[in-house]
Amino acid sequence: MALVEARDYSFRYLRGKEPALKNITLDIQAGTVVGLVGKAGAGKTTFLKALMGILPHIEPGYAEGDLVVAGMPIRDHDPSEMSRLVSIVLETPEVQIFSLTVKDDIAFGPANLGFPREEIWARVNYAIQEADLHGFEDRNPNNLSGGEQQSLAVAGALAMRPQLLAMDEPVSMLDPLGKERVMGIMERVSKSGATTIVSESGADIEAIAEKVDRVVALHEGRILFDGGPDSLADPRMEEIGVGRPQVSEVFDRLRQGGVRVASIPTTLSAAEEGVRRLLGDRKIQTVSIPPEYRDGRGQRTFGDVIVEVTDLRHVFTPNIHALRGVSFQIRSGEIVGVIGQNGSGKTTMARHLVGLLKPTGKTSKVTVLGGDVSRLKMRDIIRKINYVFQNADDQIFANTIREEVAFAPEMMEVPKDEADALVKEALETFHLDGHEDDYTLSLPEDLKTYLSIASIYPLKPQILIIDEPTTGLDTHGERTMMDSLCRLRDAGHTLVIITHNMKTVAQYCDRAIVMSQGQILMDGAVREIYSQPQRLLEADLRPPQVTRLCQDLRDLGFPDDVLTVDEMARLLLHNLQPGR
Amino acid sequence: MARWLEYESRNTFLHKRLHALSKMALMLSILIVSGFWWDPRYLIGLALPLVVLVYVSKIPLTWFRVVLLAMVTAWYPVTLAAMGQTDPGIYKVLDPQWATTPILVYDFPIAGTLGVTPGGLLWMAAVEIRTMLMASYMFVFIYTTSMAQVTDTLLALKVPNPVVFVIAIVYRLIPDLSRVVENILSAQRLRGWKLAHWNPIKMVRRAVPLMNPLMRRVAIMVEQMTLATQVRGFGAGRPTPTQEIHLKGIDYIVIGIGVVLLLFALVGMFAWKLGQI
Numbered sequence: 001m002a003l004v005e006a007r008d009y010s011f012r013y014l015r016g017k018e019p020a021l022k023n024i025t026l027d028i029q030a031g032t033v034v035g036l037v038g039k040a041g042a043g044k045t046t047f048l049k050a051l052m053g054i055l056p057h058i059e060p061g062y063a064e065g066d067l068v069v070a071g072m073p074i075r076d077h078d079p080s081e082m083s084r085l086v087s088i089v090l091e092t093p094e095v096q097i098f099s100l101t102v103k104d105d106i107a108f109g110p111a112n113l114g115f116p117r118e119e120i121w122a123r124v125n126y127a128i129q130e131a132d133l134h135g136f137e138d139r140n141p142n143n144l145s146g147g148e149q150q151s152l153a154v155a156g157a158l159a160m161r162p163q164l165l166a167m168d169e170p171v172s173m174l175d176p177l178g179k180e181r182v183m184g185i186m187e188r189v190s191k192s193g194a195t196t197i198v199s200e201s202g203a204d205i206e207a208i209a210e211k212v213d214r215v216v217a218l219h220e221g222r223i224l225f226d227g228g229p230d231s232l233a234d235p236r237m238e239e240i241g242v243g244r245p246q247v248s249e250v251f252d253r254l255r256q257g258g259v260r261v262a263s264i265p266t267t268l269s270a271a272e273e274g275v276r277r278l279l280g281d282r283k284i285q286t287v288s289i290p291p292e293y294r295d296g297r298g299q300r301t302f303g304d305v306i307v308e309v310t311d312l313r314h315v316f317t318p319n320i321h322a323l324r325g326v327s328f329q330i331r332s333g334e335i336v337g338v339i340g341q342n343g344s345g346k347t348t349m350a351r352h353l354v355g356l357l358k359p360t361g362k363t364s365k366v367t368v369l370g371g372d373v374s375r376l377k378m379r380d381i382i383r384k385i386n387y388v389f390q391n392a393d394d395q396i397f398a399n400t401i402r403e404e405v406a407f408a409p410e411m412m413e414v415p416k417d418e419a420d421a422l423v424k425e426a427l428e429t430f431h432l433d434g435h436e437d438d439y440t441l442s443l444p445e446d447l448k449t450y451l452s453i454a455s456i457y458p459l460k461p462q463i464l465i466i467d468e469p470t471t472g473l474d475t476h477g478e479r480t481m482m483d484s485l486c487r488l489r490d491a492g493h494t495l496v497i498i499t500h501n502m503k504t505v506a507q508y509c510d511r512a513i514v515m516s517q518g519q520i521l522m523d524g525a526v527r528e529i530y531s532q533p534q535r536l537l538e539a540d541l542r543p544p545q546v547t548r549l550c551q552d553l554r555d556l557g558f559p560d561d562v563l564t565v566d567e568m569a570r571l572l573l574h575n576l577q578p579g580r
Numbered sequence: 581m582a583r584w585l586e587y588e589s590r591n592t593f594l595h596k597r598l599h600a601l602s603k604m605a606l607m608l609s610i611l612i613v614s615g616f617w618w619d620p621r622y623l624i625g626l627a628l629p630l631v632v633l634v635y636v637s638k639i640p641l642t643w644f645r646v647v648l649l650a651m652v653t654a655w656y657p658v659t660l661a662a663m664g665q666t667d668p669g670i671y672k673v674l675d676p677q678w679a680t681t682p683i684l685v686y687d688f689p690i691a692g693t694l695g696v697t698p699g700g701l702l703w704m705a706a707v708e709i710r711t712m713l714m715a716s717y718m719f720v721f722i723y724t725t726s727m728a729q730v731t732d733t734l735l736a737l738k739v740p741n742p743v744v745f746v747i748a749i750v751y752r753l754i755p756d757l758s759r760v761v762e763n764i765l766s767a768q769r770l771r772g773w774k775l776a777h778w779n780p781i782k783m784v785r786r787a788v789p790l791m792n793p794l795m796r797r798v799a800i801m802v803e804q805m806t807l808a809t810q811v812r813g814f815g816a817g818r819p820t821p822t823q824e825i826h827l828k829g830i831d832y833i834v835i836g837i838g839v840v841l842l843l844f845a846l847v848g849m850f851a852w853k854l855g856q857i
Contacts, residue, residue: 052811079807080816088811096808098752100587104728107822112813114820121822140589156812356766382770393800394760395767397792407789411772441796455771 002027003164003195004051008065011046011055020046022221023065028197030163033190035208036199038218039241039474040445044199047218048166050074053082070163084113087157089167093149102152103137109160123159131155131185146342147178154185165189167198171207172471175341175500177540179207187211202242202475203501205232206545209245209266233264243475246546246565247271253569259576268545272552278576279556286557293570300510303332306369306494307353307463313361314348322348324518330463335495337505337526340515341540346498349515350465354387369462379412386461390468392448401451402436409458422458430454430484445472449481464488465496470504482508503544506530506563514539531560584643586755587726594637594720600729602831607721609838613845614713617855620702623709630716639723647715651708662704663694671699672856702857727751732821745814749805756801764793
């Protein structure tokens, strides 16, 4: 008997117009790792919540058909009963961490299930071992990195000894090593016999590809296809907005370019093997590098220095050194990516740039467009440089989109005619025209992010700092967002993007600043930064999959600094295309 | 770094050597006694052990800014209430006539003519000191006692599950709320927002950009937290306390001090009008 049996299962939320899940029929056998892929709103989270009994017991709605987990129909069992069989790990780790020490938090679940004390601590030890949290037992979860926090969330779930572990985009907020850490735990758990379902909307499709042995693609609440791990290379992944692993895209380009490719790989190792085979068949021992394979980023020129940070230091009470002498410059017209693990000081640094924090170092200085930020009034700062928070819910308050965008001009007492024109321009720039009167409460994630940027835009700051602009977006949403930001750059703005997404930095940024433990570890052109994987590792970072593929093929003459799928495809086609 | 009203694991006497039950007993006694007493001199006496506890626990002094802010904010209504303490019957120790004779009279727009009396001034001082004491002792308790220690102790004391659950949620929610408020304030300041305005009606209107996202975020947080607890088995049965109550000698001494203080205050209040005005 399958562990999960769904038969024509549909679910519509109480206030939903359309069912979020439509006629889902599938069986999931014990011990498998299933990747549940689909863009934002496809029904992934709804399905995972249904498995736990959250639907319809906590979040009410109308269910049809059958959904049975380990022989228990979920309609008859609420989450507290299902928690003996199923554990769920949510996207944001801090939501599910409950206690103030690591070991207490792991013990929370088994204690709730009423196990004897000895059993509780045995389970805690088991989970600490599985999640590789030795030495963290007495630490405050708030002081852990994002990867460690998510490992703790997984450990809390494992301590319940579930038959089914459901993970809802568990690595989307994590730095690359954090992602690897969590995916490693998932692999160990599946080897121990538990079934794992992990959802993904695109940004981390490469991480998923390495671990799953089955893929179920959801689109608009329905199963679009259900197959083996190779189906992540299915062209329909592009059509539904999820995208494919970078290596799959490269091989697809080769096929389109007339190169005979036996199969499209989805993992790094398979891609490396595939490239070696293709080159070996043509007896190529060293690839030739065409001069035009790189994109034109290296040739772009920038204007004057408009941000200058000197010896920036910040110590939080009691004695936490968040910034330890950070110095850098930003030139007009640049897109700068700021990367680093959680807690490395990225956000603290950004808060200094807009005057929300004052440096604690005596020689620290932040100058923006010639003005010393510590001496400027907030009203003057925000017209020069502004900052868009990661969580749009921290900002949005008005009923409608138009009111929200009109708020900043109103506060700055801009004359009405001028304010109306600014609001109109902001709505158009961020694709919100046509949505002006939509209620802000029920906006999807991408529109919320656009709205939070659009509501700053009427202030016309020359420099915009945007914290995680693509988090929560699927691949299609991410591309649209970044294209919009590039248009802002073309219109004369300078952008600083704080992100965990290495692909975004590779694709769109001119320069990267790598932060680690409150210091700048590296600062330079993205190409130069990504060509030093060992130094990146010091900040828990790894280059994107396509860059790593080239670095793994260094012995064949591949350059270390390939950044995008386009570049890799051009390079390979130059060497492999028929007739060469 | 601990956020405001958040436990921090540190190696202090209060964190590591005193059981949550003894801290609860001591704090509860002090809070009850501070409610009995109206003489500011006695209440200041209760502040002396507080200074020691604050020093020993290494609690961030920035936490106390909120207490000062609350005392300053409450000054006006407390003063008005103090002016109302003109019933001679409430003064047990002071000469009622002296205590209720105004030393300053002022004509207020709506409240009418009110006078400042010596008794009223002492009453006001007592309320302010008590507010400071209650908040500060609570801070010391929260900073030095983890949620697991509190819930384990309450479960061992057979406190009903729903009560323990509510306490656990509050314990978890308040530090997060302080972070959310800070983020919302920053996000709105970056759009030119400021709360202060000479016109009180406009000031209330200007609170909307703070209150709306805050209420929305609180609703989301409570929903997420409820979900997070239920998926981790809360409500599946009677939870097991993860630690047994093991009291050491020092715990018995501290609980004893609390009980003696409470009895002394009770008996003293009825027998010798101790701490009264």
